[in-house]
Amino acid sequence: MIESLINPADPPERQMEKLLTIAQVLMRRVESDTDDNGAAYAQFQRAAMLEDQVRDRTRDLERALDLLNDSNARLAAATRSAEAARQNLANAIETVQEGFALFDAGDVLVLCNSRFGMHMEDIRDDLRPGLTFDAYVNRVSRSRFLELPDRESPEHWAIRRKRRHQDRHVIFNVRMIWDRWVQVSEHRTADGGTVILQTDVTDIIRSERQERGKLLDDQARMIRATLDHINQGVSIFDADARLVGWNARLGQLLAIPVARFRVGASFDHLLQRFHEEITLSDGMTDARLEAWVNAVAGRSPLSFEVRRGDDLILAVFAQGMPDGGFVMSFTDVTTERAAIHALSRANETLEARVMDRTLELEDALAHAERANASRSRFVAAASHDLLQPLSAAKLFIASIGGEGVPPEAVEALEKAQNALVSVEGILDALLDISKLESGRAAVSVGQVALRPILAQLAAEFTAIAAAKGLRLTVRLSEAVVMTDPSYLRRILQNLIGNAIHYTAQGRVVVAARKRGGMTRLEVWDTGPGIPEEEQDNIFKEFHRLNARASASEGMGLGLAIVERACALLGHPLGLSSRLGRGTCFMLQLPSVTTADALPVPAPAVTRPRMRLQGKIGFLVENDPDLCRAMGLLLEKWGLSVLDADSGEAALALIDELGILPDFFLVDYQLGGGMTGVDFIRTLRALHGDVPTRLITANRSVQVQALAQAEGVEVLMKPMDARALEAFLRDLP
Incomplete structure (x- = not known):
């Protein structure tokens, strides 16, 4: 009821006034009401409650009004601050x-x-x-x-x-x-x-701009000073071929009066001076020069020479400038041309002397080549003649061994055999050096599997290393390389033998390592090492470190053969050594990829050893001593032996006996008209395929090719009893 009498939209003062009026009315009504039911008291209580509510509402309204006034005050302050800031900003940017x-x-x-x-x-x-x-x-x-x-x-x-x-x-x-x-x-x-x-x-x-102008003025002065002090005459023309600059040296070289040098003078005006005393050369003509000067664009640099009188020669160089003008410089080259002319005369004289000397050197070279060829032929012939008795001596010694020989005689025989082996090695080295130096060494490069060669070398040198108390390790490799197998084996033989010889204790290791498209063969030893100053000398003939050259210790030819053979095959040879630690020799060979490698033939199956008693051998040898030595050795092994000194005699003896021997050992150089290869060819034509070996001391490629063409294996002199025994062991 009371709330309906008060309009909330009224101001707080109006609401307060209404509440006080209502309170007064209620108070009067309470005072006048005296009924016994206490209704007046109840109304008084309601009036008191309303008064408390009005008082609380009034306080809330007063607080809200205070907050509103405070907010308005702060907003006004912020507005003034913003305006002040804006004004300050405007003042700031204005300053x-x-x-x-x-x-x-x-x-x-x-x-x-x-x-x-x-x-x-x-x-x-x-x-x-x-x-x-x-x-x-x-x-x-x-x-x-x-x-x-x-x-x-x-x-x-x-x-x-x-x-x-x-x-x-x-x-x-x-x-x-x-x-x-x-x-x-x-x-x-x-x-x-x-x-x-x-x-x-x-x-x-x-x-x-002012500083740039000063700089340009300074540069102009510097250019002028430079032009006045250089030894060349210089002239500068604008795009219209008019003179804009020159130096005093130009007038001196061309002998042109100063009056003709003025700014704006045309090139044609100055060219007239050329016709008076100056002659163009180097194929230059007036028309060509004028065409170059009058070209609008695309001038390429121009060089030619002119002559003034009979003595002065000037080199002229003309070049265009970006603005369309051009510069011409004149250089006095009289002295240079005179020097060149004198040098040309001297060269002609020198060339004549060089030609004479060349002819003399060619004669000397031809003489040296003939002498070298003669020496090579002599070495080959001498080696062949030496190998014949050497082979006989080895076979005689091999035939002596057996039961009943005193121990001291066995020791002497072993030493004699070792000495003969050393001599054989020296003769082989001399033959190799002779072929490599004479240029007659022929190589046959192809795909070569390293495993069989390394396995053969391991079997060959293991016992030799063990005899010196060394451990030889040969790491077999499945690599396939491009090389000549004979020369590669010879190279590795020399390197391994050299390593074993110079190593007193420790080990020797042979390994193959792949490096990109190459395979590197390495021979390591634990020897004394090679001083750096000696690393080039060890590849020279007869050069050995800390040792004398003798037949028993070698002649120092092994590494010389290795270097020449590697150069012949194109295999880079390297050396790494540390004093007191050892040495490593290495050579690089081109690798063959798996896809390109040819199949490696399976190793031949070793036949079991068979008894030789009852078999007949035929020796075709014109050297009686060697024939006798081989006969004694074969008879010692239980064989029956026939012999002849020529192919013709051998064929006649076979016809006479009517018996075909079990095998033939045929020398290449025979008495009569047949060679060993001719005899073997005729023998097979008459009697079919008979086990045969060609025996020779000739190590030439031609003999090897002939034997290979006939399918005949070769036993080289001096004869090795073990190789002969291996041949006989495989007889059917």
């Missing part, structure tokens, strides 16, 4: 010496100072907040104070200016009339707006 403008993210002008648009009085009134950037640029492009570049319209300038506006940071200079310049710096703000600063740089540009 800046540069023109300042701020465009928002929509490219609309927010504020600017009075210097913005400097030197453009006709657009000042348009620079107000709300102006778009495009409108600003359009007004600037049409300002009468803007000096546009040559051949550029206001529209084109405005397009270029707006295109630059797309970058985040832009700095460029704008030229105004009356030679004034403004630098414009444009930067993007974080919210996408744009700040533009305009700075008057007129004084800076004028100062730079």
